[in-house]
Amino acid sequence: MTLNSIRYILRETAHSMKRNPWLSIASVLTVTVSLVILGFSVLFLANASNMAKSFESQLEVATFLKSNTTPEQVKVIQSQIQGMPGVASVTVVTKAQALIDFGKTMGGTQSSLVTDLGGTNPFPDKLTVKASDPQKVKALADELSVLPGVEKVRYGQGYVDKLLTFTRWLRWIGLTVVGAFAIASIVLISINVKMNVFSRRREIQIMKLVGASNSFVRWPFLIEGLTLGFIGGALASGIVGTGYNWLSMYIQTTLTFLPVVQNTDLFRQIAAGLVLAGMAMGAIGSGLSLQKFLRS
Template sequence: MKISTIKYFIVDALKSLKRNRTVSLASVATVAATLFILGVFLLIVFNVNAGVQKVGAKLEVKIYLKDNVTIAERSALERAINNVQGITKVDFQDKKDALNQVKQQFGPDDKSLVQGFDKQNPFPTAYIVKVDKPEIISKVVKAATGLKGVDKVNDVRDVVDKIIKITNTFKVVGIVLFAILIGVSLFLIGNTIKLTLYSRKKEIGIMKFVGATDWFIRWPFIIEGMILGVAGAVISTGVLYYAYKLVVEKYSNAVLGITFLNPQIILSTTLWQFMLGGLVIGAIGSVISIRKFLIV
């Protein structure tokens, strides 16, 4: 394709946008609003997912040992634990450490509650296993359960299952919402292109009769749709960035226990994804809209 031809397509697309600027602006605004809503939901999903993973990483498995556990049984348990991929740390807690932990939890005011435990310590020795992802909990429980010398394994798989279920639910809802909003965007850009096509129907017919190919006619409209998509993407990303940055600055310290993702993620990741999405949506919407107009 010659440079002069490409230039013609771009100029023709810009002229069309200028002629229909009111409709084009409305289309850009609507696409921007659609992508903004999608961006808001994606940020919620990303933050929730990060929070869930953070909570999941803090989950631990406590493997309680029998009082008569042997060195060989402890070694077998350690080997079984170390064979599980995804473990970040394994701590051994003897009976004295367990008692001191309970004393710290009760504090000096409730010292009488643990009085006498120094002489006859009822707390078992245990291995405390920390993992990098919630899914690893089940593997640790499975590896330790049934081994000789193991008295009990605290099973927190119910909590893990709930965490995983929350994450998966957000992912499914995100995919469904994404599909719906993509459909809305295609519809909006397609309608904008159709308005242009109706005003140039006779011109397209003349071009067909004088031998212009379908793609020669298509390209200005495809470029027009791509411009609309990219413009909507840039506007939505800008608004999303400053709105999210404001929320982070206002609530990051006010809401205890919640860590927000850095707003820079919008400029480093979301911007180019939205722009690419805008290009694709604009192009597809234009191609779909112009098909019947090429049948003369």
């Protein structure tokens, strides 16, 4: 490809976008709208899985030991549980610690509390066990309950199952939304490019008649697709960024219990991803639509 050709192709691309301003604007807007939806879907998915993870990470098995357990035995049981498969962490709350914690919430001192309670500490030793896989909390709890020295376990029976089902659904809905809109975006863009090629079929026909090579015919459309996709992607990432910022601020002040993702790296990746996706869609769309025209 000579320098003359490159100059000509760039000029043609600019001309064609100026000549069909409405089609160019329509293409850009289609890319923008689809990518805005795609961007928000990705953020929704990120939040859904973040929410699911944060709910799940709160799942733990409270293991209460028998009241006659000595501090040495507590240590033995702790290391025993630590060694079990599927256990992520074990934290000990000794009966003395439990009493102090309780005292703090009641506002009294430890000695006066013990006196008040009739000279004995009624709290059992507690081991807080986290499972490495939240889905296996129930199985882990069953295993822990039969260990010697364990009085009883509590892990929010019933509540856990419902929560896990809910988070699973949250993930699936997020994935489905992203998938559906990705497909819709590609279809819309390829229709737009086809219209663009159709409006210039006469020009393409003449180019081919006077002996322009296929790549020469293809380049201006590819560059046009890339440019329009780039503009659409940039607009989309701007809208998604601003919109998400505004939305997350609103949620944080009104629905404080919802964990909102605020990850700058993720935002950068999404912005870059949207721009690249726009360019890829534009280029692939125009390439595919042209293939049929060029074959004749």
